[in-house]
Amino acid sequence: MKKAENIIVGISIGDLNGIGSEVILKTFEDTRMLEFCTPVIFANVKILSFIKKNLNSEAALHGIDRIDQLVKGKINVLNVWKEGVDINFGQNDDVVGKYAIKSFVAATAALKEGLVDVLVTAPINKYNIQSEDFKFPGHTDYLDQELEGNALMFMIQDNLRVGLLTDHIPVTDVAKHLTEKLIIQKIETINKSLKQDFNITKPKIAVLGLNPHAGDNGVIGNEEEKIIRPTIKKLFDKGIFAFGPYSADGFFGSGQYEKYDAVIASYHDQGLIPFKTLSFGAGVNYTAGLNKIRTSPDHGTAYEIAGKGIADFNSFKEAVYLAIDIYNSRNEYEVLVKNPLKTKEKQL
Structure with missing residues (x-):
């Protein structure tokens, strides 16, 4: 079983004009979080640095171009794209929606391939994500298609x-x-x-x-x-x-x-x-019923408070904790199912 800091948490950035980036940064500003996992944010380090500066965040970002470059104990930002994106907090923007999906699709692919252990998704806008390439109502329906099982x-x-x-x-x-x-x-x-x-x-x-x-x-x-x-x-x-x-x-x-x-x-x-x-x-x-683990906060993009630095990050932090807890529970369950007698002897 992996040690805590070796659990790799993939994070999709969500709508860049919403509060997703803020709740992610606030969650990992507390360096104690890095004792529980190694985060990899699927986005662009320059854009996230711009948002960080706007919010006066103290989160220390580490940009990488490949996931095998991640560093434990750092907030890794995987550059899914290189070009700049105009950020206008609180605005519904179809271009921003496309980058939200770029992040999500890349993070899901990494989850499928076992390059990250769990996935935590920041909020998206269900209207501006629609395109010829992505015709799903939201995260869950896409995950249901891409991963084994029945999403719930x-x-x-x-x-x-x-x-x-x-x-x-x-x-x-x-x-x-x-x-x-x-x-x-x-x-x-x-x-x-x-x-x-x-x-x-x-x-x-x-x-x-x-x-x-x-x-x-x-x-x-x-x-x-x-x-x-x-x-x-x-x-x-x-x-x-x-x-x-x-x-x-x-x-x-x-x-x-x-x-x-x-x-x-x-x-x-x-x-x-x-x-x-x-x-x-x-x-x-939590998206139950799949062969991989995905959680998200229970709120949306909250455009009305985006960029103001006042978003409550508790739900996102709890989403990270829950993903890690479920990852550990599943590992323990697999051991129990495969070796019930051995597990019982260990408990005795």
């Missing part, structure tokens, strides 16, 4: 873990996407993630209903009775401890979520509104 949006803050059956689709389309196949796939993905990524031996998963009051036994919609409840029973009979469907309106406010290792919501806002309310800016977006 999993929001994490300590013991609060919220997954989604459907994510970036219109609310009007949610019901028709809720099939038995999808529900089984997503719950199995969460169950596996809880075991291998969070060291939970027998996970308990709560499933929220789609309709108000979880359908009230078919009075307010029938998706719960026709699809969700029978699928949960099928999974339970297979040995996956899934429970529900529960009425979503009081589930978080009553503290009921604390009885479970994860909660899975039917659609984006059903899960993310309570999550972001409870996580107080320390939440992390």
Whole structure:
């Protein structure tokens, strides 16, 4: 198993006109972070130095042209491009969007090739990243294509873990996407993630209903009775401890979520509104279900405060910590699965 400082954290720069660069620099200004990992920022050292100067950051950047030139104990910046880019904080800019994707695609390639151990992505603007070469709604959909497995949006803050059956689709389309196949796939993905990524031996998963009051036994919609409840029973009979469907309106406010290792919501806002309310800016977006590890902060580009030096970097820092923790957990899980008797003897 790698020592802490040998864990290489690849970082995509995100939208250069947003707060991504600021939260990255603030995270690694604290040199103690370099005891936990070796960061490699996929960007351009001259541009990041310009942003650093604008923010009066004390982060010491080390520019490299190849990833094998990285230095432990340094904030490495891999030059993905050489040319200059005009930075206008707070502005939506299609050119800047193209560089955000250049960074992300290069970082993903390095992750696939094992040149970095984990990937942490700074926020992008979903509108200015679109092009003939990149036609994805965001990071997760591209990673789902490039990496093995089935991507699932999993929001994490300590013991609060919220997954989604459907994510970036219109609310009007949610019901028709809720099939038995999808529900089984997503719950199995969460169950596996809880075991291998969070060291939970027998996970308990709560499933929220789609309709108000979880359908009230078919009075307010029938998706719960026709699809969700029978699928949960099928999974339970297979040995996956899934429970529900529960009425979503009081589930978080009553503290009921604390009885479970994860909660899975039917659609984006059903899960993310309570999550972001409870996580107080320390939440992390983790892409579960893939053969590689990717995390990101739970916020966007925040154009309205970009370049002002006032961005809260806590969520990004937590994203780095979580990526490292999951990397270590997966290594331990692999050892346990491959050598269960040996691991048990070691514990004794």
